[in-house]
Amino acid sequence: xxxxxxxxxxxxxxxxxxxxxxxxxxxxxxxxxxxxxxxxxxxxxxxxxxxxxxxxxxxxxxxxxxxxxxxxxxxxxxxxxxxxxxxxxxxxxxxxxxxxxxxxxxxxxxxxxxxxxxxxxxxxxxxxxxxxxxxxxxxxxxxxxxxxxxxxxxxxxxxxxxxxxxxxxxxxxxxxxxxxxxxxxxxxxxxxxxxxxxxxxxxxxxxxxxxxxxxxxxxxxxxxxxxxxxxxxxxxxxxxxxxxxxxxxxxxxxxxxxxxxxxxxxxxxxxxxxxxxxxxxxxxxxxxxxxxxxxxxxxxxxxxxxxxxxxxxxxxxxxxxxxxxxxxx
Amino acid sequence: xxxxxxxxxxxxxxxxxxxxxxxxxxxxxxxxxxxxxxxxxxxxxxxxxxxxxxxxxxxxxxxxxxxxxxxxxxxxxxxxxxxxxxxxxxxxxxxxxxxxxxxxxxxxxxxxxxxxxxxxxxxxxxxxxxxxxxxxxxxxxxxxxxxxxxxxxxxxxxxxxxxxxxxxxxxxxxxxxxxxxxxxxxxxxxxxxxxxxxxxxxxxxxxxxxxxxxxxxxxxxxxxxxxxxxxxxxxxx
Numbered sequence: 112x113x114x115x116x117x118x119x120x121x122x123x124x125x126x127x128x129x130x131x132x133x134x135x136x137x138x139x140x141x142x143x144x145x146x147x148x149x150x151x152x153x154x155x156x157x158x159x160x161x162x163x164x165x166x167x168x169x170x171x172x173x174x175x176x177x178x179x180x181x182x183x184x185x186x187x188x189x190x191x192x193x194x195x196x197x198x199x200x201x202x203x204x205x206x207x208x209x210x211x212x213x214x215x216x217x218x219x220x221x222x223x224x225x226x227x228x229x230x231x232x233x234x235x236x237x238x239x240x241x242x243x244x245x246x247x248x249x250x251x252x253x254x255x256x257x258x259x260x261x262x263x264x265x266x267x268x269x270x271x272x273x274x275x276x277x278x279x280x281x282x283x284x285x286x287x288x289x290x291x292x293x294x295x296x297x298x299x300x301x302x303x304x305x306x307x308x309x310x311x312x313x314x315x316x317x318x319x320x321x322x323x324x325x326x327x328x329x330x331x332x333x334x335x336x337x338x339x340x341x342x343x344x345x346x347x348x349x350x351x352x353x354x355x356x357x358x359x360x361x362x363x364x365x366x367x368x369x370x371x372x373x374x375x376x377x378x379x380x381x382x383x384x385x386x387x388x389x390x391x392x393x394x395x396x397x398x399x400x401x402x403x404x405x406x407x408x409x410x411x412x413x414x415x416x417x418x419x420x421x422x423x424x425x426x427x428x429x430x431x432x433x434x435x436x437x438x439x440x
Numbered sequence: 441x442x443x444x445x446x447x448x449x450x451x452x453x454x455x456x457x458x459x460x461x462x463x464x465x466x467x468x469x470x471x472x473x474x475x476x477x478x479x480x481x482x483x484x485x486x487x488x489x490x491x492x493x494x495x496x497x498x499x500x501x502x503x504x505x506x507x508x509x510x511x512x513x514x515x516x517x518x519x520x521x522x523x524x525x526x527x528x529x530x531x532x533x534x535x536x537x538x539x540x541x542x543x544x545x546x547x548x549x550x551x552x553x554x555x556x557x558x559x560x561x562x563x564x565x566x567x568x569x570x571x572x573x574x575x576x577x578x579x580x581x582x583x584x585x586x587x588x589x590x591x592x593x594x595x596x597x598x599x600x601x602x603x604x605x606x607x608x609x610x611x612x613x614x615x616x617x618x619x620x621x622x623x624x625x626x627x628x629x630x631x632x633x634x635x636x637x638x639x640x641x642x643x644x645x646x647x648x649x650x651x652x653x654x655x656x657x658x659x660x661x662x663x664x665x666x667x668x669x670x671x672x673x674x675x676x677x
Contacts, residue, residue, distance in 0.1 A: 187520075188520070191520060191521060192520065192521060192522075194516060194517050194518075194519075194520050194524055195516045195517075195524060195525055195528070195529065196513065196516050196517040197517075219522045219562075219619065220520075220521045220522045223522050223524075223525035223526065223529070223561055223562070224520075224524065224525050226525065226529075226561060227516060227524075227525040227528070227529040227532075227561070230529070230533070231532075
Protein backbone atom coordinates (compact mmCIF):
# COMPACT_ATOMS: atom_id res chain seq x y z
CA UNK A 112 0.00 0.00 0.00
CA UNK A 113 1.33 3.43 -0.91
CA UNK A 114 2.10 5.79 1.98
CA UNK A 115 3.39 9.34 2.27
CA UNK A 116 6.01 8.58 4.89
CA UNK A 117 9.77 8.93 5.25
CA UNK A 118 11.04 6.61 7.94
CA UNK A 119 8.06 4.65 9.35
CA UNK A 120 9.63 4.91 12.82
CA UNK A 121 9.67 8.72 12.56
CA UNK A 122 6.03 9.20 11.52
CA UNK A 123 4.70 10.31 14.91
CA UNK A 124 7.58 12.69 15.60
CA UNK A 125 7.32 14.30 12.16
CA UNK A 126 3.53 14.46 12.35
CA UNK A 127 3.69 16.38 15.64
CA UNK A 128 6.14 18.92 14.23
CA UNK A 129 3.84 19.30 11.22
CA UNK A 130 0.82 19.89 13.43
CA UNK A 131 2.60 22.59 15.40
CA UNK A 132 3.72 24.19 12.13
CA UNK A 133 0.09 24.23 10.98
CA UNK A 134 -1.31 25.66 14.23
CA UNK A 135 1.51 27.65 15.87
CA UNK A 136 -0.95 29.96 17.63
CA UNK A 137 -2.85 27.07 19.19
CA UNK A 138 -0.35 24.28 19.84
CA UNK A 139 3.10 23.83 21.27
CA UNK A 140 5.18 20.76 21.92
CA UNK A 141 6.51 19.91 25.38
CA UNK A 142 10.24 19.57 24.86
CA UNK A 143 11.64 16.02 24.47
CA UNK A 144 8.20 14.42 24.51
CA UNK A 145 5.42 13.46 22.12
CA UNK A 146 3.08 15.70 24.10
CA UNK A 147 1.30 18.70 22.60
CA UNK A 148 -0.41 21.29 24.80
CA UNK A 149 -2.46 24.37 24.05
CA UNK A 150 -0.12 27.36 23.95
CA UNK A 151 -1.67 28.88 27.08
CA UNK A 152 -1.12 25.76 29.24
CA UNK A 153 -1.11 25.64 32.19
CA UNK A 154 -4.11 27.99 32.33
CA UNK A 155 -4.28 29.87 35.65
CA UNK A 156 -6.73 28.50 38.24
CA UNK A 157 -8.35 26.17 35.69
CA UNK A 158 -8.78 22.42 36.03
CA UNK A 159 -6.86 20.93 33.12
CA UNK A 160 -8.50 18.41 30.80
CA UNK A 161 -6.08 16.11 28.97
CA UNK A 162 -6.32 13.09 26.74
CA UNK A 163 -4.12 10.93 24.60
CA UNK A 164 -3.68 7.56 23.03
CA UNK A 165 -2.09 5.87 20.10
CA UNK A 166 -1.47 7.86 16.94
CA UNK A 167 -3.34 7.04 13.75
CA UNK A 168 -6.66 8.50 14.95
CA UNK A 169 -6.10 12.09 13.80
CA UNK A 170 -7.41 14.67 14.44
CA UNK A 171 -7.61 12.84 17.77
CA UNK A 172 -6.23 13.85 20.06
CA UNK A 173 -4.21 17.02 19.53
CA UNK A 174 -6.85 18.41 17.13
CA UNK A 175 -9.02 19.14 20.15
CA UNK A 176 -6.47 21.25 22.00
CA UNK A 177 -7.56 24.76 22.76
CA UNK A 178 -9.98 26.99 24.58
CA UNK A 179 -13.03 25.08 25.75
CA UNK A 180 -11.68 21.57 25.18
CA UNK A 181 -8.30 19.95 25.90
CA UNK A 182 -5.21 21.40 27.57
CA UNK A 183 -2.91 18.51 26.67
CA UNK A 184 -2.75 15.57 24.27
CA UNK A 185 -0.15 12.79 24.36
CA UNK A 186 0.61 10.89 21.16
CA UNK A 187 1.71 7.29 21.43
CA UNK A 188 3.23 5.37 18.56
CA UNK A 189 0.74 4.33 15.89
CA UNK A 190 -2.04 2.33 17.56
CA UNK A 191 0.06 2.09 20.75
CA UNK A 192 -0.65 3.79 24.05
CA UNK A 193 1.67 6.60 25.15
CA UNK A 194 4.03 5.49 27.91
CA UNK A 195 3.23 6.38 31.51
CA UNK A 196 6.20 8.73 31.89
CA UNK A 197 5.09 10.80 28.87
CA UNK A 198 1.54 10.92 30.20
CA UNK A 199 2.86 12.00 33.59
CA UNK A 200 4.90 14.77 31.92
CA UNK A 201 1.74 15.95 30.17
CA UNK A 202 -0.31 15.93 33.38
CA UNK A 203 2.36 17.98 35.17
CA UNK A 204 2.80 20.38 32.25
CA UNK A 205 -0.94 21.16 32.21
CA UNK A 206 -1.61 21.38 35.95
CA UNK A 207 -2.12 24.92 37.21
CA UNK A 208 -2.71 23.71 40.76
CA UNK A 209 -6.42 23.00 40.32
CA UNK A 210 -5.93 19.39 39.24
CA UNK A 211 -6.17 17.42 36.02
CA UNK A 212 -8.94 15.29 34.52
CA UNK A 213 -7.63 12.62 32.14
CA UNK A 214 -10.07 11.42 29.48
CA UNK A 215 -9.07 7.83 28.70
CA UNK A 216 -10.46 5.51 26.05
CA UNK A 217 -11.10 2.04 27.40
CA UNK A 218 -8.18 0.11 25.98
CA UNK A 219 -6.02 -1.93 28.36
CA UNK A 220 -2.75 -0.23 27.47
CA UNK A 221 -4.25 3.27 27.68
CA UNK A 222 -5.96 2.62 31.01
CA UNK A 223 -2.90 1.02 32.63
CA UNK A 224 -0.51 3.71 31.43
CA UNK A 225 -2.84 6.54 32.49
CA UNK A 226 -3.29 4.89 35.93
CA UNK A 227 0.45 4.60 36.36
CA UNK A 228 0.96 8.16 35.11
CA UNK A 229 -1.65 9.43 37.56
CA UNK A 230 0.24 7.77 40.42
CA UNK A 231 3.50 9.29 39.24
CA UNK A 232 1.97 12.78 38.96
CA UNK A 233 0.26 12.41 42.34
CA UNK A 234 3.68 11.72 43.87
CA UNK A 235 4.65 15.13 42.49
CA UNK A 236 1.66 16.70 44.21
CA UNK A 237 -0.85 16.90 41.36
CA UNK A 238 -4.52 15.96 41.91
CA UNK A 239 -5.56 13.65 39.08
CA UNK A 240 -8.90 12.11 38.13
CA UNK A 241 -9.40 9.53 35.39
CA UNK A 242 -12.57 9.27 33.32
CA UNK A 243 -12.71 6.13 31.20
CA UNK A 244 -14.86 6.27 28.06
CA UNK A 245 -16.43 3.01 26.88
CA UNK A 246 -18.99 4.07 24.29
CA UNK A 247 -18.65 1.32 21.65
CA UNK A 248 -21.93 -0.59 21.82
CA UNK A 249 -20.78 -3.31 19.39
CA UNK A 250 -18.82 -5.56 21.73
CA UNK A 251 -18.70 -6.39 25.41
CA UNK A 252 -15.03 -7.46 25.34
CA UNK A 253 -12.62 -7.07 22.45
CA UNK A 254 -9.10 -7.67 21.27
CA UNK A 255 -7.59 -5.01 23.43
CA UNK A 256 -10.12 -4.41 26.15
CA UNK A 257 -11.97 -5.73 29.10
CA UNK A 258 -15.36 -4.18 28.67
CA UNK A 259 -16.46 -1.94 25.86
CA UNK A 260 -14.01 0.02 23.75
CA UNK A 261 -13.73 3.78 23.92
CA UNK A 262 -14.17 5.42 20.51
CA UNK A 263 -15.69 8.55 18.96
CA UNK A 264 -17.99 9.39 21.90
CA UNK A 265 -14.76 10.58 23.55
CA UNK A 266 -15.09 13.82 21.55
CA UNK A 267 -18.25 14.76 23.45
CA UNK A 268 -16.45 14.04 26.73
CA UNK A 269 -13.64 16.41 25.68
CA UNK A 270 -16.16 19.10 24.83
CA UNK A 271 -18.30 18.88 27.94
CA UNK A 272 -15.41 18.45 30.41
CA UNK A 273 -13.52 21.26 28.68
CA UNK A 274 -16.51 23.60 28.94
CA UNK A 275 -17.05 22.81 32.63
CA UNK A 276 -13.36 23.44 33.34
CA UNK A 277 -13.41 26.72 31.42
CA UNK A 278 -16.40 27.86 33.51
CA UNK A 279 -14.31 27.37 36.64
CA UNK A 280 -15.71 24.05 37.79
CA UNK A 281 -13.51 22.22 40.32
CA UNK A 282 -11.96 18.80 39.78
CA UNK A 283 -14.95 16.83 41.09
CA UNK A 284 -17.38 18.92 39.03
CA UNK A 285 -15.44 18.44 35.79
CA UNK A 286 -15.20 14.73 36.46
CA UNK A 287 -18.93 14.54 37.22
CA UNK A 288 -20.04 16.05 33.91
CA UNK A 289 -17.49 14.00 31.97
CA UNK A 290 -18.95 10.84 33.50
CA UNK A 291 -22.44 12.06 32.73
CA UNK A 292 -21.44 12.03 29.06
CA UNK A 293 -19.91 8.56 29.23
CA UNK A 294 -23.12 7.28 30.85
CA UNK A 295 -25.28 8.68 28.06
CA UNK A 296 -23.30 8.18 24.85
CA UNK A 297 -23.01 5.28 22.43
CA UNK A 298 -21.16 4.62 19.19
CA UNK A 299 -20.96 1.92 16.55
CA UNK A 300 -18.75 1.71 13.48
CA UNK A 301 -18.39 -0.04 10.16
CA UNK A 302 -15.42 -0.80 7.92
CA UNK A 303 -15.50 -0.94 4.12
CA UNK A 304 -11.74 -1.52 3.87
CA UNK A 305 -8.82 -2.25 6.20
CA UNK A 306 -6.35 0.23 7.62
CA UNK A 307 -2.58 -0.22 7.15
CA UNK A 308 -0.07 0.91 9.77
CA UNK A 309 3.06 2.73 8.51
CA UNK A 310 5.37 0.09 10.00
CA UNK A 311 3.56 -2.84 8.40
CA UNK A 312 2.58 -1.05 5.21
CA UNK A 313 -0.03 -3.60 4.21
CA UNK A 314 -3.68 -4.12 5.20
CA UNK A 315 -4.17 -5.19 8.82
CA UNK A 316 -7.05 -7.51 7.92
CA UNK A 317 -8.59 -8.97 4.79
CA UNK A 318 -11.96 -7.71 3.73
CA UNK A 319 -13.28 -8.80 0.34
CA UNK A 320 -14.38 -6.31 -2.32
CA UNK A 321 -17.96 -7.48 -1.73
CA UNK A 322 -17.80 -7.45 2.07
CA UNK A 323 -18.20 -4.96 4.90
CA UNK A 324 -17.67 -5.45 8.64
CA UNK A 325 -20.01 -4.07 11.30
CA UNK A 326 -19.00 -3.17 14.82
CA UNK A 327 -15.35 -2.67 13.96
CA UNK A 328 -12.91 -0.97 16.36
CA UNK A 329 -10.49 1.85 15.59
CA UNK A 330 -7.35 -0.31 15.27
CA UNK A 331 -8.51 -2.79 12.68
CA UNK A 332 -9.73 -5.09 15.42
CA UNK A 333 -12.60 -7.35 14.45
CA UNK A 334 -16.22 -6.33 14.53
CA UNK A 335 -19.26 -8.42 15.27
CA UNK A 336 -20.69 -9.21 11.85
CA UNK A 337 -19.35 -9.47 8.31
CA UNK A 338 -21.95 -9.04 5.59
CA UNK A 339 -22.32 -8.27 1.93
CA UNK A 340 -22.16 -4.64 0.85
CA UNK A 341 -25.15 -2.55 1.96
CA UNK A 342 -26.17 0.86 0.70
CA UNK A 343 -25.68 3.98 2.83
CA UNK A 344 -29.24 4.12 4.16
CA UNK A 345 -29.14 0.54 5.38
CA UNK A 346 -25.77 1.04 7.07
CA UNK A 347 -26.96 4.25 8.72
CA UNK A 348 -30.18 2.67 9.95
CA UNK A 349 -28.54 -0.47 11.25
CA UNK A 350 -25.77 1.37 13.15
CA UNK A 351 -28.09 4.03 14.55
CA UNK A 352 -30.65 1.46 15.68
CA UNK A 353 -27.94 -0.48 17.52
CA UNK A 354 -26.74 2.67 19.29
CA UNK A 355 -30.29 3.75 20.23
CA UNK A 356 -30.98 0.29 21.67
CA UNK A 357 -28.10 0.86 24.06
CA UNK A 358 -28.40 4.57 24.86
CA UNK A 359 -32.21 4.68 24.91
CA UNK A 360 -32.42 8.47 24.48
CA UNK A 361 -35.59 10.44 25.00
CA UNK A 362 -36.23 13.84 23.48
CA UNK A 363 -33.07 15.55 22.35
CA UNK A 364 -29.75 14.16 21.14
CA UNK A 365 -26.44 15.25 19.64
CA UNK A 366 -24.86 13.11 16.93
CA UNK A 367 -21.54 12.57 15.19
CA UNK A 368 -21.17 10.86 11.83
CA UNK A 369 -17.44 10.21 11.97
CA UNK A 370 -15.28 9.27 9.00
CA UNK A 371 -12.67 6.56 9.60
CA UNK A 372 -10.07 8.25 7.42
CA UNK A 373 -10.73 6.77 3.97
CA UNK A 374 -14.28 7.86 3.19
CA UNK A 375 -15.12 11.14 1.43
CA UNK A 376 -17.23 13.75 3.19
CA UNK A 377 -19.88 13.41 0.50
CA UNK A 378 -20.58 9.85 1.63
CA UNK A 379 -20.58 10.89 5.29
CA UNK A 380 -23.23 13.49 4.49
CA UNK A 381 -25.28 10.83 2.67
CA UNK A 382 -25.09 8.71 5.81
CA UNK A 383 -25.97 11.67 8.03
CA UNK A 384 -29.09 12.35 5.99
CA UNK A 385 -30.30 8.81 6.69
CA UNK A 386 -29.28 9.01 10.38
CA UNK A 387 -31.29 12.18 10.90
CA UNK A 388 -34.34 10.77 9.08
CA UNK A 389 -34.20 7.66 11.23
CA UNK A 390 -33.90 9.68 14.45
CA UNK A 391 -36.88 11.80 13.44
CA UNK A 392 -38.91 8.66 12.79
CA UNK A 393 -38.00 7.49 16.29
CA UNK A 394 -39.41 10.75 17.65
CA UNK A 395 -36.02 12.20 18.58
CA UNK A 396 -34.89 15.75 17.98
CA UNK A 397 -31.27 16.38 17.00
CA UNK A 398 -29.89 19.48 18.65
CA UNK A 399 -26.41 19.24 17.08
CA UNK A 400 -25.35 17.02 14.16
CA UNK A 401 -21.60 16.87 13.50
CA UNK A 402 -20.21 15.33 10.32
CA UNK A 403 -16.51 14.88 9.62
CA UNK A 404 -13.35 13.12 10.75
CA UNK A 405 -12.91 13.08 14.53
CA UNK A 406 -11.64 9.61 15.48
CA UNK A 407 -10.07 7.95 12.46
CA UNK A 408 -8.31 4.67 11.86
CA UNK A 409 -5.57 5.65 9.39
CA UNK A 410 -7.00 5.24 5.87
CA UNK A 411 -9.71 2.76 6.74
CA UNK A 412 -12.87 3.47 4.74
CA UNK A 413 -16.06 3.47 6.76
CA UNK A 414 -17.73 5.49 9.46
CA UNK A 415 -19.05 5.42 12.98
CA UNK A 416 -22.24 6.88 14.38
CA UNK A 417 -22.36 8.44 17.85
CA UNK A 418 -25.50 9.46 19.72
CA UNK A 419 -25.47 11.44 22.98
CA UNK A 420 -28.65 11.66 25.03
CA UNK A 421 -28.95 15.29 26.15
CA UNK A 422 -30.39 17.06 29.13
CA UNK A 423 -30.36 20.82 29.79
CA UNK A 424 -26.98 20.74 31.53
CA UNK A 425 -25.22 18.83 28.74
CA UNK A 426 -26.86 20.98 26.07
CA UNK A 427 -25.65 24.06 27.88
CA UNK A 428 -22.08 22.81 28.15
CA UNK A 429 -22.03 21.73 24.50
CA UNK A 430 -23.14 25.27 23.57
CA UNK A 431 -20.15 26.94 25.24
CA UNK A 432 -17.40 28.28 22.94
CA UNK A 433 -14.70 25.91 21.75
CA UNK A 434 -11.78 27.03 19.67
CA UNK A 435 -9.62 24.13 18.51
CA UNK A 436 -8.20 23.01 15.15
CA UNK A 437 -10.77 20.22 14.72
CA UNK A 438 -13.82 21.38 16.67
CA UNK A 439 -15.25 24.84 17.04
CA UNK A 440 -18.43 26.26 18.49
CA UNK B 441 22.56 -8.45 53.41
CA UNK B 442 25.50 -6.48 54.63
CA UNK B 443 26.34 -3.08 53.21
CA UNK B 444 24.64 -0.65 50.87
CA UNK B 445 27.56 -1.18 48.53
CA UNK B 446 26.95 -4.93 48.45
CA UNK B 447 23.26 -4.37 47.80
CA UNK B 448 24.11 -2.06 44.94
CA UNK B 449 26.47 -4.64 43.45
CA UNK B 450 23.81 -7.33 43.80
CA UNK B 451 21.20 -5.17 42.09
CA UNK B 452 23.59 -4.36 39.26
CA UNK B 453 24.39 -8.02 38.81
CA UNK B 454 20.70 -8.95 38.89
CA UNK B 455 19.72 -6.45 36.20
CA UNK B 456 22.74 -7.42 34.08
CA UNK B 457 21.72 -11.06 34.30
CA UNK B 458 18.04 -10.34 33.61
CA UNK B 459 18.89 -8.12 30.64
CA UNK B 460 21.22 -10.76 29.18
CA UNK B 461 18.70 -13.53 29.75
CA UNK B 462 15.82 -11.60 28.17
CA UNK B 463 18.04 -10.74 25.22
CA UNK B 464 19.02 -14.36 24.68
CA UNK B 465 15.38 -15.49 24.98
CA UNK B 466 13.99 -12.62 22.92
CA UNK B 467 13.14 -14.85 19.98
CA UNK B 468 11.62 -17.52 22.21
CA UNK B 469 9.35 -14.91 23.83
CA UNK B 470 8.46 -13.50 20.41
CA UNK B 471 7.51 -16.99 19.22
CA UNK B 472 5.33 -17.59 22.27
CA UNK B 473 3.72 -14.18 21.82
CA UNK B 474 3.15 -14.58 18.09
CA UNK B 475 0.96 -17.61 18.79
CA UNK B 476 -1.45 -15.67 20.99
CA UNK B 477 -0.50 -11.98 20.93
CA UNK B 478 1.25 -9.47 18.71
CA UNK B 479 4.78 -10.92 18.90
CA UNK B 480 6.44 -7.90 20.50
CA UNK B 481 6.80 -9.10 24.09
CA UNK B 482 10.43 -10.17 23.68
CA UNK B 483 11.54 -7.02 21.86
CA UNK B 484 9.69 -4.74 24.30
CA UNK B 485 11.17 -6.34 27.40
CA UNK B 486 14.63 -6.46 25.82
CA UNK B 487 14.49 -2.72 25.11
CA UNK B 488 13.21 -2.14 28.65
CA UNK B 489 15.91 -4.07 30.46
CA UNK B 490 18.71 -2.60 28.34
CA UNK B 491 17.42 0.78 29.54
CA UNK B 492 17.30 -0.47 33.13
CA UNK B 493 20.99 -1.45 33.00
CA UNK B 494 21.92 1.92 31.55
CA UNK B 495 19.89 3.93 34.08
CA UNK B 496 21.09 1.99 37.10
CA UNK B 497 24.74 2.23 36.11
CA UNK B 498 24.32 6.02 36.07
CA UNK B 499 23.01 6.06 39.65
CA UNK B 500 26.27 6.08 41.59
CA UNK B 501 25.17 7.10 45.07
CA UNK B 502 21.57 5.91 45.11
CA UNK B 503 20.12 3.86 47.94
CA UNK B 504 18.63 0.43 47.23
CA UNK B 505 15.06 1.70 47.16
CA UNK B 506 15.98 4.45 44.69
CA UNK B 507 17.78 1.96 42.43
CA UNK B 508 14.78 -0.36 42.28
CA UNK B 509 12.43 2.57 41.69
CA UNK B 510 14.71 3.72 38.87
CA UNK B 511 14.49 0.26 37.31
CA UNK B 512 10.69 0.48 37.40
CA UNK B 513 10.73 3.94 35.82
CA UNK B 514 13.02 2.75 33.02
CA UNK B 515 10.66 -0.14 32.25
CA UNK B 516 7.67 2.21 32.23
CA UNK B 517 9.31 4.56 29.76
CA UNK B 518 10.75 1.97 27.38
CA UNK B 519 8.45 -1.07 27.38
CA UNK B 520 5.14 0.63 26.59
CA UNK B 521 1.86 -1.13 25.92
CA UNK B 522 0.32 -2.90 28.89
CA UNK B 523 3.60 -4.59 29.88
CA UNK B 524 5.23 -1.24 30.79
CA UNK B 525 2.80 -0.38 33.60
CA UNK B 526 2.57 -4.03 34.66
CA UNK B 527 6.29 -4.73 35.06
CA UNK B 528 7.52 -1.17 35.62
CA UNK B 529 4.62 0.23 37.62
CA UNK B 530 4.57 -2.79 39.94
CA UNK B 531 8.33 -2.55 40.45
CA UNK B 532 8.17 1.18 41.12
CA UNK B 533 5.31 0.75 43.59
CA UNK B 534 6.91 -2.17 45.43
CA UNK B 535 10.25 -0.35 45.74
CA UNK B 536 8.72 1.52 48.70
CA UNK B 537 9.10 -1.69 50.71
CA UNK B 538 12.89 -1.62 50.36
CA UNK B 539 13.43 1.47 52.48
CA UNK B 540 15.43 -0.61 54.97
CA UNK B 541 17.43 -2.37 52.26
CA UNK B 542 17.29 -6.01 51.25
CA UNK B 543 16.36 -8.44 54.03
CA UNK B 544 14.18 -11.53 54.25
CA UNK B 545 11.34 -9.37 55.60
CA UNK B 546 11.61 -6.56 53.07
CA UNK B 547 11.83 -8.93 50.12
CA UNK B 548 8.64 -10.66 51.22
CA UNK B 549 6.97 -7.26 51.51
CA UNK B 550 8.37 -6.28 48.10
CA UNK B 551 7.08 -9.46 46.46
CA UNK B 552 3.63 -9.07 47.98
CA UNK B 553 3.38 -5.40 47.03
CA UNK B 554 4.51 -6.20 43.48
CA UNK B 555 1.91 -8.94 43.08
CA UNK B 556 -0.85 -6.84 44.61
CA UNK B 557 -0.14 -3.94 42.23
CA UNK B 558 0.10 -6.30 39.27
CA UNK B 559 -3.28 -7.85 40.00
CA UNK B 560 -4.85 -4.51 40.77
CA UNK B 561 -3.51 -2.85 37.59
CA UNK B 562 -4.12 -5.71 35.19
CA UNK B 563 -7.32 -7.01 36.74
CA UNK B 564 -6.16 -10.58 36.19
CA UNK B 565 -6.63 -13.50 38.58
CA UNK B 566 -4.97 -16.90 38.68
CA UNK B 567 -6.29 -18.91 35.74
CA UNK B 568 -6.64 -16.00 33.32
CA UNK B 569 -3.48 -17.11 31.48
CA UNK B 570 -1.20 -14.19 32.35
CA UNK B 571 1.98 -13.47 34.31
CA UNK B 572 -0.16 -13.61 37.46
CA UNK B 573 -0.25 -17.40 37.02
CA UNK B 574 3.52 -17.61 37.44
CA UNK B 575 3.98 -14.90 40.04
CA UNK B 576 1.17 -15.76 42.47
CA UNK B 577 2.45 -19.25 43.43
CA UNK B 578 6.00 -17.89 43.51
CA UNK B 579 5.15 -15.10 45.95
CA UNK B 580 3.00 -17.31 48.15
CA UNK B 581 5.70 -19.97 48.26
CA UNK B 582 8.38 -17.44 49.10
CA UNK B 583 6.34 -15.90 51.91
CA UNK B 584 5.41 -19.26 53.40
CA UNK B 585 8.97 -20.55 53.15
CA UNK B 586 10.33 -17.53 55.01
CA UNK B 587 7.57 -16.91 57.55
CA UNK B 588 6.20 -20.37 58.29
CA UNK B 589 8.92 -22.82 57.37
CA UNK B 590 11.64 -20.36 58.40
CA UNK B 591 13.87 -21.35 55.51
CA UNK B 592 16.88 -19.23 54.57
CA UNK B 593 16.02 -16.69 51.82
CA UNK B 594 18.09 -18.49 49.18
CA UNK B 595 16.23 -21.73 49.72
CA UNK B 596 12.91 -19.91 49.84
CA UNK B 597 13.70 -18.21 46.54
CA UNK B 598 14.63 -21.53 44.95
CA UNK B 599 11.28 -22.95 46.00
CA UNK B 600 9.54 -19.86 44.63
CA UNK B 601 11.22 -20.34 41.25
CA UNK B 602 10.02 -23.94 41.25
CA UNK B 603 6.48 -22.77 41.96
CA UNK B 604 6.70 -20.19 39.16
CA UNK B 605 7.84 -22.88 36.76
CA UNK B 606 4.81 -25.00 37.57
CA UNK B 607 2.70 -21.84 37.16
CA UNK B 608 4.05 -21.34 33.65
CA UNK B 609 3.22 -24.94 32.74
CA UNK B 610 -0.21 -24.38 34.24
CA UNK B 611 -0.91 -21.64 31.65
CA UNK B 612 -0.58 -24.01 28.68
CA UNK B 613 -4.03 -25.62 28.78
CA UNK B 614 -5.82 -22.45 29.86
CA UNK B 615 -8.14 -20.31 27.80
CA UNK B 616 -6.94 -16.70 28.05
CA UNK B 617 -9.30 -14.36 29.86
CA UNK B 618 -7.16 -11.20 29.93
CA UNK B 619 -4.88 -9.32 27.59
CA UNK B 620 -4.69 -9.62 23.84
CA UNK B 621 -4.71 -13.40 23.91
CA UNK B 622 -8.22 -13.29 25.33
CA UNK B 623 -9.56 -12.31 21.93
CA UNK B 624 -8.45 -15.69 20.59
CA UNK B 625 -10.66 -17.51 23.08
CA UNK B 626 -10.26 -21.26 22.60
CA UNK B 627 -7.48 -20.74 20.08
CA UNK B 628 -5.26 -19.63 22.98
CA UNK B 629 -5.48 -23.09 24.54
CA UNK B 630 -2.32 -25.17 24.22
CA UNK B 631 0.04 -22.19 24.17
CA UNK B 632 2.34 -21.16 27.00
CA UNK B 633 1.76 -17.59 28.15
CA UNK B 634 4.65 -15.26 27.22
CA UNK B 635 4.12 -12.94 30.22
CA UNK B 636 4.24 -15.86 32.66
CA UNK B 637 7.35 -17.09 30.87
CA UNK B 638 9.24 -13.80 31.09
CA UNK B 639 8.28 -13.56 34.77
CA UNK B 640 9.88 -16.97 35.34
CA UNK B 641 13.05 -15.92 33.47
CA UNK B 642 13.37 -12.87 35.73
CA UNK B 643 12.87 -14.94 38.89
CA UNK B 644 15.49 -17.46 37.72
CA UNK B 645 18.03 -14.68 37.30
CA UNK B 646 17.18 -13.24 40.72
CA UNK B 647 17.87 -16.70 42.13
CA UNK B 648 21.16 -16.93 40.26
CA UNK B 649 22.14 -13.56 41.72
CA UNK B 650 21.12 -14.65 45.20
CA UNK B 651 23.29 -17.74 44.83
CA UNK B 652 26.26 -15.45 44.33
CA UNK B 653 25.45 -12.94 47.04
CA UNK B 654 23.74 -14.90 49.79
CA UNK B 655 25.57 -17.36 51.98
CA UNK B 656 26.23 -20.33 49.75
CA UNK B 657 26.08 -22.63 52.75
CA UNK B 658 22.46 -23.49 52.13
CA UNK B 659 20.91 -26.72 50.98
CA UNK B 660 19.19 -25.69 47.77
CA UNK B 661 16.93 -28.65 47.20
CA UNK B 662 15.23 -27.09 44.21
CA UNK B 663 18.24 -26.27 42.11
CA UNK B 664 17.89 -23.51 39.57
CA UNK B 665 16.80 -25.29 36.41
CA UNK B 666 18.37 -23.15 33.76
CA UNK B 667 21.51 -21.25 34.49
CA UNK B 668 23.99 -22.70 32.01
CA UNK B 669 27.65 -22.35 32.97
CA UNK B 670 28.51 -20.15 30.05
CA UNK B 671 25.89 -17.61 31.12
CA UNK B 672 27.44 -17.31 34.55
CA UNK B 673 30.87 -16.83 33.05
CA UNK B 674 29.65 -14.18 30.67
CA UNK B 675 27.77 -12.28 33.34
CA UNK B 676 30.47 -12.09 36.00
CA UNK B 677 31.26 -8.58 37.17
